[in-house]
Amino acid sequence: MKIFLASPRGFCQGVRNAVNLAEKALEDYKDSLPIYILGEIVHNKYISESLNKKGLVSVKSINEVSEGSVLIFSAHGVPPAYYLEASKKNIKIIDATCSLVKRVHQKIKKYAEEDYFIFYIGNKDHEETIGVLAECPVNQYYLINNKKDLENIKNNIDLERLKNKKITYLSQTTLNIKEIQEIIDYLKTEFNIEESENQDICYATRERQRAVEDLAKICDLVLILGSQNSSNSKRLKECAENVGCEALLIDSVNDINLKEVLKNKQNIAISAGASAPEILVEELLNKIKLI
Ligand code: SF4
Structure with a gap:
């Protein structure tokens, strides 16, 4: 054989950075453990369990974090409101969001400000998708989970409203290259998409x-x-x-x-x-x- x-x-660079930041935080704050992580630092059981053993406590929401504690935001990023919510509780944030995820946050925000309608391709339950879409008003984007979502897309969108709109697309960073290309090709055929360099798969x-x-x-x-x-x-x-x-x-x-x-x-x-x-x-x- x-x-x-x-x-x-x-490991990619984004994951390496996030894990290093968590390790460093555990060392820097070893006298005031536990410190908190929203969700998992990265989606890996081995990594999560080994950091939990060292004193990192995983929480589902900022409500579970006590005033003045240390909280890590994972490599997947968070909605912008979370920074404000944490600062109101005097929580020290350690932001491990991957720079490539942050770039998509900045792009969707910019497109929303310029009044674009945005097709966002991503998994609806994934933290990255939730964080990125929170940068954009809900009536300015349409979420496509996968190819199946294209079947009904025209019934679910106000096509009249899109007639005079600038339209673009963005995506989650970790999708299947081939599937996403098929979705983009469909969008380009069916909608008046502005030619863009939006290759968000990292x-x-x-x-x-x-x-x-x-x-x-x-x-x-x-x-x-x-x-x-x-x-x-x-x-x-x-x-x-x-x-x-x-x-x-x-x-x-x-x-x-x-x-x-x-x-x-x-x-x-x-x-x-x-x-x-x-x-x-x-x-x-x-x-x-x-x-
Ligand atoms: S976006 Fe890409 S480079 Fe960044 S953490 Fe995720 S997989 Fe790694």
Whole structure:
């Protein structure tokens, strides 16, 4: 059996920065623990659990954070109102929002101020989508979750109102490159979209998807290290499946019966989502060697 390691894989710069900021905060405020994180610093079970053990407490809302505490905003970003809400409680904010997510916040805000109508492509429940859309009045955007949403799009939009509007699109940073291109192509055909350079899928997502797709074409199985709630990790699994290769998304090697999974496989590929640490890849490789 041959093993191919995808390159690049694992931590992107945005995740590395966020995890480093959380580690530093735990060190800087070690005498006044706990400190808080809104949600998870990044969507990865291993990382979240190891930071929680060091004193980082995950909360669902700012209401749960006591006055004057330290609160980290995750790599996915937050709605702008959260900064004000936290400052009213004299909370010290450590902002770990990825700069590429922040860029999309600035873009949607600017388009909204210039009275554009914006098609935003993203997962409605994802923190990044919630944060970005909070920058824009609700009547100025339309959220597209996936290709299926295009089926009814014309019935759900006031087409008359769009006639004299400037129209553009933006997207979440961690979507599937091919699916998003199909959506953009549709929007360009059906609406008077201004030509734009809005390629919001980040470089880390693009490069990891390309690497997995290339390997999936020559392998019988792709193993992706990453959590089920990690958008970019889920997309890596989809990329492999889209070229006809079996793929599994696992938090760690302990999730699977390795012997069973590798049975009759000739070539396997291993990758890791942008929020999954390399230690999980090493652990998997070590277990494979023992078989
Ligand atoms: S996946 Fe992309 S957007 Fe998300 S943290 Fe990494 S670089 Fe930033």
